[in-house]
Amino acid sequence: MKHTVGPYRFWILGILLVLILAEIAWSWRNDKKAYEIKETFSNLAVLTGFHLSKVLFTGYQLAVLGFFTEIAPFTFPNNAWVFLLTFITTDFIYYWFHRLSHIWKPLWAFHMVHHSAMHMNLTAAYRLNWLSAIISPLFFIPAALMGMPADFIVISYALNLVYQFFLHTEAVDKIGWLEGIIDTPSAHRVHHGSNPLYIDKNFGGVLITWDKLFKTYQPETEKVNYGLTTGSMGYNPFKLVFKGFTDLFTGKMKLKS
Numbered sequence: 001m002k003h004t005v006g007p008y009r010f011w012i013l014g015i016l017l018v019l020i021l022a023e024i025a026w027s028w029r030n031d032k033k034a035y036e037i038k039e040t041f042s043n044l045a046v047l048t049g050f051h052l053s054k055v056l057f058t059g060y061q062l063a064v065l066g067f068f069t070e071i072a073p074f075t076f077p078n079n080a081w082v083f084l085l086t087f088i089t090t091d092f093i094y095y096w097f098h099r100l101s102h103i104w105k106p107l108w109a110f111h112m113v114h115h116s117a118m119h120m121n122l123t124a125a126y127r128l129n130w131l132s133a134i135i136s137p138l139f140f141i142p143a144a145l146m147g148m149p150a151d152f153i154v155i156s157y158a159l160n161l162v163y164q165f166f167l168h169t170e171a172v173d174k175i176g177w178l179e180g181i182i183d184t185p186s187a188h189r190v191h192h193g194s195n196p197l198y199i200d201k202n203f204g205g206v207l208i209t210w211d212k213l214f215k216t217y218q219p220e221t222e223k224v225n226y227g228l229t230t231g232s233m234g235y236n237p238f239k240l241v242f243k244g245f246t247d248l249f250t251g252k253m254k255l256k257s
Contacts, residue, residue, distance in 0.1 A: 035121055043117065060134075064137040090140065091206050094160055098205070099214075164205060172186075173185075181209060190219070193226065
């Protein structure tokens with residue numbers, strides 16, 4: 001399986017790199033200042049660590065979900081309809097996982113690094129905690145107990161994160177009638193805003209309809225100020241990844257982005 005997936009992983013990384021270079025060119029040509037050199041290298045360092053953590057924790061994630069799939073009272077067959085059901089269920093669970101990550105300090109300790117970027121660009125998308133894979137599968141146990149295949153859950157969650165990569169940009173304006181149905185760059189810019197109006201809004205992964213349903217949706221109506229309300233956390237990738245935990249254990253944790 002590794003030999004089958006490996007080459008595609010490099011193709012995907014290559015496509016992402018091309019898109020990042022295209023966004024850098026767009027930012028430079030239009031004087032958008034979407035990139036800052038030190039922060040960009042910091043983002044790439046965090047991304048490298050995150051990919052290494054995925055290698056370490058993928059087996060653990062499958063083992064956790066596989067265990068609960070085995071004890072589920074029934075198991076759905078592996079077909080396209082079940083995958084669609086799994087994808088929607090995973091997206092629904094992600095909404096609540098994400099929302100809880102903003103209101104419960106132990107989860108915010110993992111998630112804070114993602115909101116610490118002071119610029120919105122594609123490299124900020126994978127500014128993700130290296131230890132997040134330890135807790136993320138625990139939230140998808142209900143899907144496994146409902147009989148959804150473990151590999152479908154993992155693939156759905158991975159596709160959810162890949163989709164969100166494309167949301168971290170200022171190069172795409174609002175996209176008409178899709179706003180309020182799916183998560184868009186505009187909706188996700190709001191989520192990263194430290195403006196009082198934007199804090200704790202737009203938690204959806206692929207579908208923003210969950211936010212509409214649970215009253216956490218906010219359209220982009222004013223210029224977004226990115227980053228934490230406490231300001232920049234610097235550029236050291238280790239500090240960025242682990243500061244949430246040190247703040248949690250020293251009692252300095254602040255929940256608002």
